[in-house]
Amino acid sequence: MTAGPAASGRAWRLAAFAWLLCVLLIAAHHWQFWRGGRLDTDVLALLPRAEQSPEVARASDVLAQGASRQVVVLLGAPDWASAKQAAQQWRTAMEGSGAPMQSSASAGERAVDALFEFYAPSRDRLLTPGQRRQLEQDPAQVQLERALALLHQPGAGARLADFASDPLGLWPQWLQARSAQSRARPRDGELWVSGEGVEWVVLRYEITGQPFSLSGEARLQPALDAALQAARKEVPQARVLAAGLPLHAESAAVRASREVSTIGWGSLAAVVLLVWLAFRSFSPIALTALSLVIGVAAGVSVTAWMFGQVHLLTLVFGASLVGVAEDYGIHYFAARQSEPSTRPRTLMRKLLPGLALALATSVVAYLALGLAPFPGLRQMAVFSAAGLTAAFLTAICWFPWLDRAVPRSSRFADFVRGSLARFPRWQGSRRQHIATCLLALACIGGAVQLRASDDLRHWQGSPPELLQAQWKVGQLLGTPSVAQFYMVRGATAQEVLEREEALKERLDGIVEARLLAGYAAVSDWLPSLRRQERDARLLTQVETQLISGVNRLLGERLARPPSASRPLTPQEWLAHPASAAGRPLWLGEVEGAYTTVVMLHGLQDPALLPRLQSLTDGLAGVRWVDRSGDIASLLGRYRWAMTLLLLAGHVLVFAALWSRFRAAAWRAWLPTVLASVAAVAVQGWLGVPFQLSNILALLLLLGIGVDYGIFLLEHRGDGGAWLAVVLGAASTWLAFGLLALSSTPALHAFGLTLMIGVAVVWAVSPVFRRSEAVQ
Template sequence: MTEATHRARWKALAWAWLLAVAALAVHQADFWREARLDSDVMALLPGEIDDALLKAANARLAAGATQQVVVLVGAPDWAATRRAAEAFGARVMGSGSPFAVVAASEDALEGALAFYAGHRQGLLTPAQRAQLDDPRTVELALARLYSPGAGGFGAWREDPLGLWPAWWQDRAGAALSTRDGQLVVRGESRDWALLRLESRMPAFQLDGERHLRDALDRASAAARAATNEVDVITGGVPLHAEAAAVRARTEVGTIGLGSLIAVVALVWLAFRSPRPILMVSASLLVGCAAGVSVTALVFGQVHLLTLVFGASLVGVAEDYGIHWFASRQAQPDVPPRTMMRRLLPALGLALVTSALAYLALGIAPFPGLRQMAVFSAAGLAAAFITVALWFPWLDGAAPRPSAFARAVGRSLLHWPRLSNHWPTWLAAGAVLVVLAIGLPRLAVNDDLRSLQSSPPDLLAQEARLGRVLGLPSPAQYFLVEGEDAEQVREREEALTDRLATLVENDGLGGWRAVTDWLPSSARQREDAARVQAVEGRVLARAAELLGEAPAPTEPATTLSHADWLAHPVSEPLRPLWLGAVDGRWGSVVLLEGLDPGRLPALAAAADGLPGVRWVDRSATISGVLAHYRHQMSAWLLAGYAAVALALWLRFGRRAWRAWLPTALAATLSLALLGWLGVPLQLFGVLAQLLLLGVGVDYGIFLLEHRDDPASWLAVSLGAASTLLAFGLLALSATPALHSFGLTLLLGIGLVWLITPCFRPAAPAAT
């Protein structure tokens, strides 16, 4: 191929890449206008569950909470509480509000009373069943006839045993009631007005702005202006999601901007020209844009944590441009296209190893990690193509040598090498001490809570809200399954009968189950027969005393699950009724007032009950994290073996000089985590995978070029910027990213320091 032909093809490829970058710009404008971002940290976890019923239960519970925000407004007296609640409601529903109010309706309560009234004889609490077995029940019922609150003989005859009001009181709970058209809950020695809000925004597709929090703060200020000493408590999944989105957006700016400033500063110190800064920045911008666009096209959206992680890509993608300018600075007489042809094999190998290291993150079935892998690999490839196709055309003159570049390049000549002298043995002893003390201290933490952290004030309000309302925990529950709807309800009743004993023994605050409002048909018939028998005796005795003929007993009707589901009264409990899933029927029983120390006793409540199983989502997901940590550790060891083989094929007996520094740095980083008391997580193992792909490059370049100052300058600048990028990632408030960044901060810093020590003593040394 002639030089003219090669030049023409290179130019055509450069123009083609310009068109591709223009398409990226168009897509970026569309993407950021719609902001298809996901902030749900649970997206980092495996999404597929083999058990269809369990998967349906988790999805139903999540869907029931993702849009709901609960607000409690309380003041010293009810009049003040009502004024504050009205002011809050009016303000939160102002123009442009992100909320819709789920109003408490008197008509809804009347509709529920009318719906259940025809089935009242088949609706009993456990205490009422025991009451009906008491021989004194007939006499007590007759005594009620003559009490002042009986409401006359007609009202008494409709419910002579007084079962109906007691059943409703048990269903509603002792603290919940209605007052002046508002829901009221009693707690902390005051009456709270309960407001239920529904976010109009998708819970996990926020734009990083405080829409919900600001609306609640404005409404709280209006409530405080209406009355003194008002207290407002808020909670709900959308608030946690928004807090994560706001934090992630801040971190994207901090980490991305910090990395960019670091790269610009290093490039300026090395080359003292605005051209390298502008060209390297352009390659980084193209790389980040490509990462966003490819991720959005592959997954349909981009996770906010992917953007936070991708911001650290700046510290890696700039290596290609820095290598170009370092080589141009050292050899200014070599034509640009000739220089690029010389660099392409090494740069291409660096791209492949780094991209493979990033793609290794996608081995685990974690959607969030797969996004990070695709984002990083696409971004690196785009930055590489930009450097390879555009830099030879845009870089007309080699940068002038600078004092900083000369100092960094020459520092390699003074770097210590391994030798059979006392400094080497002293350093080896120090390394052994660090390993011997640090590694045994290294703890492992696979707890789900290590992946996320909400603001402390939000967690405190959530805990207080749960105490006042007695909200159930969606993290632990019982899953009940059967062949049909009736069998599920019967098995659920067997479970709640056991849970009642735990409530009596102070091991449980209560539960929420469908059968509290929809007993099985068998239990309804049994209870109705029991009620009719006792009521028959009471009415007969009353007729005898009054000298009247006994009134005929109306036949009881059984409430079906189809009728119940079709009525609005079932709406609050519909998330608990799974219905038919892959030929099996199921329901969920949630627990209230859960004591973490009593979880084993609660789990034992399912023992021996067919179709009933205990589900601890936190423990299950923690087990999944542990499983994949072990799996990734095995992949890591296999990766080191594969890299060792590849290096041996290229360098023969010298391969250990490129391999051992990274292995030693990785081991030392684990020991230092032990010294610092930072536990090892799955994300720490994934960081070790990435360290393998990035760290070995330093050894490869130093073996290829040995004591070349220009090569060492490029390696040092690349390592320093990568170190800064991942060091900033260690500042993330998201525990998973913090662990990832800290591991790489230690690992990359160590491999950069150690690798030059393994250089051969002379070109002929082995």
């Protein structure tokens, strides 16, 4: 009779010792982890990887890297002199600010002086599309009249080339067309743009450190604000517009740091207060806190082992683990309070089946998050599942040995235990059926108003003033978007340039229709050799005829100089400063082929996107890339896939409950179903867009919600089990309720869903408990 308990005690001691060794290994890992600086701070890790070919992903990454380090500042004043004066004060203030960024001259500024030097020897090979059509289509007489008018117009002596070399003035027009790709112009040693009744000095900066470092400390924006104040001391009317991905990353870092403190410390304070009110003892608080600390530490270690590093926002989400992992300790101490005469190991053995089932359902729900296409969410799933398991093992293995205090009751605990008897039970009465129908109508009304959204903007949380400034800077400078572009690939450099030119011929029609402001392509700066030869022959033929016509009409003896222009090659172009403006569009060899991108200016109408995509039909090597559309499509597909997974999860959880409770399994499962429906309906009534983060929250609610039903079924009519449910649900509700206060829309939707769902399942679970009289 005694051999069994003795053997069980030895097994328990062995398990406690083995878990101690694991905890020591976790502690040793943390000593190395925090010294090694393996905390990932790249905010781009939150974004999903589009399901696209490797070359498209590489092209997207190259473009994103080019933009990720840049900050553009427009410093404006009512007149140009004041704008220059403000810029001088601004630069002085920025140099002493200590901000991790340095001034960088724009590509246009660096290339202005080099353009003429590089292109002049090849000017006979360079034509814009408009010039080419003019030479091909205009009658010879019209062209002759144009040349004569240009010859006699005032200022003809200041031409870039003599009349015989360029009778139609095509060379300066070509140069002007190149500079027109940016609305900013050199002026008095500055880069200038005018708009909104303001003269703007354009200042460009490059981040010196990691562009997406989420240290939690604001350094860029305060430096910009201080520099503006310095500029306003000299020019009170000075205005500033700042744009760049580093500003958005810093804003996310500061917000993440604030939310870590709010969620983590707020949840911990709530847990401590609730545990103290219930047990009036330090021991439950200390041991529950121990399980939470070990759970978080284990989550960090397992995540680092699987992914190589831990994302900062994984810790933000992990802070909400406080609201879930304490359930095991609270349930144990609530049972101890109800059965003070039962030995701790005997009590834990009695609680183990229900706690293990609760852990299994929660871990399944957390791991389901890892099926989403976000690397950050996969880390969060592993972190949370490992943390919960570690907290569970800490409670199971150590609490029976460490809990030596005599359980104390409290009026709060007595009140909560007694409140279970006052909850109504579902008996199928007429009044209950009427209430159910009314609630069902309310839920249907909310569901009808629900609208799905897969817009990536609902996953971001940049302040409105930053988004507005970004939009204004793009409008003033005509900056192309990296969200939509064409990718052109070819076996050789010349093939890719020829394919670009074929695409541009189709784009020209859209530009002429004023549906698009323009485009930027490598072949604007470096025409293919075939194009250069054709343009050279066309230009030679037309200009030779023009010179002959001018000589005949004016009695001159002008002679067009023989064409000695040299062809432009990619090697020369890439090596010369004149390529600075177009070089970002040249990606070189990507996945075994030469690759370039064609960027679009002034793309604002979403209805134009299908037409732009259709331009690639029949063009070999040309591909339309819509990163925003791809990500939205990806989110939509995963939203449906995760919805199916949610339904499958409910089936699996119900099967697990059936294996334990048989015909009573629905009593533990139905409250979570009702809570999920209510959470969705409320968001429909509130007009909150339904997105992937809502599905992820509902998956988590499935794992959390059934725990309460499990505890109430395992311990029928036990006020101690109800006390554990109340304390666990309250702390969980606070943890995820604080997430609903997040300024990041995705986290807000996630937290709001759980805040509603946890509250409903908490209130409904006792309604479906079994009668104490039923055996």
